[in-house]
Amino acid sequence: MENSNKILSVGEFNQLLSDFISSNFDTVWVKGELSNFKSYPSGHWYFKLKDESGQINGVMFRGRNTSVDFTPKDGDQIEIGAQVNFYAPRGEINLNVQVMRKAGAGVLFESFLKLKQKLELEGLFSPSNKKPIPKIPRAIGIITSSQAAALKDVLTTLERRASFIPIVLYPSLVQGSEAPANLIKALQRAQTANEVDVILLVRGGGSIEDLWAFNDETLARLIAKSTIPIISGVGHETDFTIADFVADLRAPTPTAAAEMAAPDGLELLRNLENVSNRIHRMAKTRLESEAQRLDHLVLRLNHAIPNPEQMRQQQVLLNNRLNRALVEKLRSSKQQLSYLQTRLDAITPAKRLKNEYQVLEKYQHRIQLTMQGRYQRELSKSQYLKMQLETLSPNRTLERGYSLVLEDGKPLSNPQQLKVKHQYTIEMALGSAQVQMTEIKVATKNS
Structure with missing residues (x-):
């Protein structure tokens, strides 16, 4: 340091110390027990992180703590990623927390990344392996806990959008050490029954430990081999599991998964009404065309009656x-x-x-x-x-009571051709007669 004999004020020393800390510390990871945790109306969190050999103050501002997937409380063992901050006015060092997770979550996350990389290299996430989701499924299957709040949200959404589609529930544990085996058995039951056209694999949000069952490798491979399309709706929008990557379609929430699986019933009704109206118009046009054609043929037939x-x-x-x-x-x-x-x-x-x-x-x-x-x-x-x-033969027509008016052996079709005091031949079924018109009153078809 230059001029080591220079006498510094407290403020100068604190600023020098702050500059030193800022230039020598990047983000650090610290593990310890949470104590004196307080959440202020502003949304900021203040707490102490301690262990048997020491403690340090920490703060996590509102913009950062919204990504934390659990509610912190005193006594929690946590891991934080933070920037070292020296508050010069009071000469205090604290940790400005950027990331907070429960202790052990780092190991789980590393395991998640390792499995994700392995399956990705094998091509299980490839878009070419994704099966299309049917627009109007015959039936919809749901794999989740029968006690889960997510199930209620899914059923409510399906009832609202497409109450006419049957629902089949394959209940399973979705959390804990036995959950992966339960999920695998539920998916196998759905495959064997083959009674649905799409499967919803869903559960509500939680920590990485809560969602860990959906990171099981055996379950992931079974999802990839499924002949029935699968929509994964696990956790919140920011949560990702291996099941999300290997499923045919990933939904940000269970409710969104239900919306993706079921068509909008009202929209279908509108489409059917449009199709019905179009068919009605086409049928009406065709009937009018055929009616005109029939009139034309009748006219030709009337002109084609021979002598x-x-x-x-x-x-x-x-x-x-x-x-x-x-x-x-x-x-x-x-x-x-x-x-x-x-x-x-x-x-x-x-x-x-x-x-x-x-x-x-x-x-x-x-x-x-x-x-x-x-x-x-x-x-x-x-x-x-x-x-x-x-x-x-016209005789058939004459036998039904009709008659022909002939002039010089030629049939007349227009009453305007008749003349007073003119000889005509009336041809009937049992013979003919010679007549002379004394008075003619013409009545047209339109009168």
């Missing part, structure tokens, strides 16, 4: 053509048989003639049978065509 006399003439013409074709076919076949017989008589010796003639008779008989069958088929076809013609 009854022409229909009868066409029927007679078709029958005559069919009969002529059959007669001509029979005549041609007889001529061919006669020709073949003549040739056989000319080239076959008398001794073989009888046998050949018998063969010829067989062929003749077969040809006759074939022609008779052909005739019957053609006759049936003719009758079928006749029946179709009869079905389409």
Whole structure:
């Protein structure tokens, strides 16, 4: 030190000591027993940290102590990460605490980090291994303690969002030395039953010791192998466990996990209503289109009704053509048989003639049978065509009481075409009549 003989004031000495401490101490970790703990209305904490050989004052300001996951009390064994602070006006050294945890939590945290690194290297946290969460699950499973407050929050949320989805509870311990084995058995039961489409693995907040069951390696590997998607909702938003990293989806709280698993029922109803309205509009449009198409076909049919006399003439013409074709076919076949017989008589010796003639008779008989069958088929076809013609014939319409007004053999469809003192033919089912109009009153369809 320069000028060691210089006499310093108390304030100068304290400031020199403060500068020395600030420049030579970074964050330090100290373990001890908590005593004289006081929480002030400002939110700041003041306390002493002591052991059998000494004590020191500590302070933890409100901005820092909100991250502490337990409520400190006198007698707690704690570990703190703090900055050494020398208060020059009173010449006191205290610890400005940045981190506070229960004693032993540091060892647990190191174990957590080691397991996290191991499983991460094995790829258990890879996004490619994450299974999608179903939008509308068939049923939702919950693994937690049946006495947990988190269970009530989850059930309330599921009831509010999707009361129509069944819930299956797989109760398990979620804290303590037996909790990991309980959680594993509960997850195995859910896998074996295969009755749900998604599983919520949840519990409320707590210290690292309280949540330690969810850092079990066997449980983590079982979660990774699960065929059913798993949502992890363990602790508060700032809490992280191995189960969070290996699950298919991590929720900040149990309530958030329930919201992620269940669809919003009101939103589904709105969507269904929109779909229903869209289908109604499409059906209405289709019905209107088909109605227009039907009207068009009826109009075409009305214009396509042929003259009854022409229909009868066409029927007679078709029958005559069919009969002529059959007669001509029979005549041609007889001529061919006669020709073949003549040739056989000319080239076959008398001794073989009888046998050949018998063969010829067989062929003749077969040809006759074939022609008779052909005739019957053609006759049936003719009758079928006749029946179709009869079905389409206007006579069917006339038999129901309708009639046709003909002018020069052509049907009239518009009453505006009628003329006074003009000859018309009225075609009815049982005959026709010649009439002359003496008075005409026209009534249209729209009147």
